[in-house]
Amino acid sequence: MTKVAMVTGGAQGIGEAISRRLAADGFAVAVADLNEDKASQVANDIERSGGKAMAVTLDVADQQAFSDAVDKVADHFGGFDVIVNNAGLGPTTPIESITPELFDKVVHVNVAGTIWGIQAAVRKFRENGTKGKIINATSQAGVVGNPNLMLYCSTKFAIRGITQVAARDLAGEGITANAYAPGIVKTPMMMDIAHNVGKNAGKSDEWGMSTFSKDIALGRLSEPEDVAAAVSFLAGPDSDYITGQTLIVDGGMQFQ
Numbered sequence: 001m002t003k004v005a006m007v008t009g010g011a012q013g014i015g016e017a018i019s020r021r022l023a024a025d026g027f028a029v030a031v032a033d034l035n036e037d038k039a040s041q042v043a044n045d046i047e048r049s050g051g052k053a054m055a056v057t058l059d060v061a062d063q064q065a066f067s068d069a070v071d072k073v074a075d076h077f078g079g080f081d082v083i084v085n086n087a088g089l090g091p092t093t094p095i096e097s098i099t100p101e102l103f104d105k106v107v108h109v110n111v112a113g114t115i116w117g118i119q120a121a122v123r124k125f126r127e128n129g130t131k132g133k134i135i136n137a138t139s140q141a142g143v144v145g146n147p148n149l150m151l152y153c154s155t156k157f158a159i160r161g162i163t164q165v166a167a168r169d170l171a172g173e174g175i176t177a178n179a180y181a182p183g184i185v186k187t188p189m190m191m192d193i194a195h196n197v198g199k200n201a202g203k204s205d206e207w208g209m210s211t212f213s214k215d216i217a218l219g220r221l222s223e224p225e226d227v228a229a230a231v232s233f234l235a236g237p238d239s240d241y242i243t244g245q246t247l248i249v250d251g252g253m254q255f256q
């Protein structure tokens with residue numbers, strides 16, 4: 001029986017790499033994203049390569065839409081086994097720059113979006129009697145406070161707590177919940193942060209990326225595929241006994 005995985009923010013960056021890796025692992029993959037065109041491109045490319053995939057247009061901050069999307073995926077593929085709550089926003093926010101509007105936007109996507117994904121997945125797992133897996137995107141910025149990323153870091157620290165609570169609440173049903181914490185990965189989100197680091201110092205984007213990565217990850221950059229390999233492990237049978245953990249993906253893999 002083909003297992004089914006849904007990847008939010010699956011149309012670009014780390015999420016795209018996760019979508020492609022899980023398809024290569026044999027999952028039927030739902031590429032869920034705000035960006036309908038990019039999600040369709042990724043899903044179509046997976047299908048052209050012999051995998052099973054579908055695109056789902058979704059704003060993870062919309063609780064009902066998330067629930068409806070999980071129903072659509074389960075109905076289309078005939079099951080639902082893994083949710084990867086990968087979608088997120090990563091603005092650069094010096095303390096004085098944080099507004100109520102920006103706070104609401106980022107927390108609704110990163111934190112509420114993760115909770116709505118867990119809620120929708122658990123409902124479907126229970127309906128189908130599936131011992132499913134919940135895999136959430138935190139970050140090294142959810143383990144260590146990063147300069148000028150107060151709002152973002154607050155959400156990534158929150159996601160680790162959400163993951164630990166979900167693991168504890170769901171252990172009796174055989175449902176696991178874990179998080180992955182990438183280091184510095186060259187994606188549009190990270191390039192935006194690097195741009196702001198450089199701009200604040202009157203330097204280039206390249207200087208910003210190099211400086212930030214040296215400060216945070218000893219200058220080590222990870223590839224989206226490195227993170228996808230960690231998520232492949234968490235989605236696969238070898239991690240069935242693991243729950244409530246954060247897998248750090250920065251110059252290797254280690255549980256936190």
Ligand SMILES: NC(=O)C1=CN([C@@H]2O[C@H](COP(=O)(O)OP(=O)(O)OC[C@H]3O[C@@H](n4cnc5c(N)ncnc54)[C@H](O)[C@@H]3O)[C@@H](O)[C@H]2O)C=CC1
Binds near residue numbers: 034061085087109
């Ligand atoms: N790039 C990095 O260095 C690191 C990234 N992460 C985390 O990994 C995850 C993916 O990050 P990246 O690939 O770098 O991001 P990205 O910004 O390159 O891609 C994010 C994807 O999520 C989608 N998205 C954004 N808001 C959405 C919403 N409301 N509903 C549905 N989809 C939405 C975007 O359309 C995009 O396709 C995020 O949770 C991020 O916090 C963690 C550590 C490091």
Ligand SMILES: CC(=O)C(C)=O
Binds near residue numbers: 138139140182184189
């Ligand atoms: C974007 C992010 O999570 C970083 C810089 O670790």
